[in-house]
Amino acid sequence: MIRPLINSEFDVGAALKLKREQAGLSQRQLAELAELTHVTIANVESNRSAPSVATLARILDVLKLTFSEFFTPNLPSMDKVFYRKGEFVPLASGDCEILQVGPGRGVAKLQVIKTRYRPGAETGPEMLKHEAEEGGVILSGEIELTVGDRTEILGPGDGYLFRSNQPHRFRNVGNTDCTIVAACTPPYL
Structure with missing residues (x-):
């Protein structure tokens, strides 16, 4: 399952609590608006569990935040044109690594990502x-x-192109890493 980028320098729970409080929402209100349980929000805020990409996307949509805004407050501007591989914005790590080219959602109208799925990795049990x-x-x-x-x-x-309002899921069924270069408009993560 894809987990959002979490490292020792970033406290997901504290950041989520701060953003929720800035939005003037209780844990129960955020859970209801994101169609999640109160326990899910409480567990994420206390760092007892890490949310899947789909779960965090639902929460951030309610808070009107992008993954980039949540994890990387100092995003590059649209004035920058060229990006070396070490300059990509990491959005997820672990069994699924997602790297974004440039500022993405909130700044750009197109999101370009490079995704690496390890064998067995998937976007999660919930359809996106x-x-x-x-x-x-x-x-x-x-x-x-x-x-x-x-x-x-x-x-x-091989390639794919579809309207993302259809429920969808990605899963590596092979024995080796799967690498994909993809684009989304408007940006989602």
């Missing part, structure tokens, strides 16, 4: 669903992509 269009090309490995009631296994050189 958001207002956007996304597409990508598989550079290496295999990915099982489910969009609505359709599922395909894609390999190197």
Whole structure:
């Protein structure tokens, strides 16, 4: 399952509590608006559990924040044009690594990401669903992509393009890492 980027320098629970309080919401109100349980919000804020990308996306949507804004307060501006591989903005790590080119949502109208799924990694048990269009090309490995009631296994050189308001999920079904370069507009993460 994809977990948002969490490192020793970033306290997800404290950051979420601060952003929730700045929005004037109780844990119960945030949970209701994000269609989650109060316990989920409490566990994330106390760092007892790390949220999946889908769960954190639901929370951040309510707070009108992007992943980039949440994890990287000092985003690059649109004045920057070229990005070296060490300058990508990390959005998730672990079994699924997501690196963003440039500032992404909130600044740019297009989000470009490079994603690496380790064998067995997936976006989580919940299907993702958001207002956007996304597409990508598989550079290496295999990915099982489910969009609505359709599922395909894609390999190197294969691509996808769909409206993201359809429930969707990514899962590496192969024995090697799967690397994808993708774009989403408007940005989602």
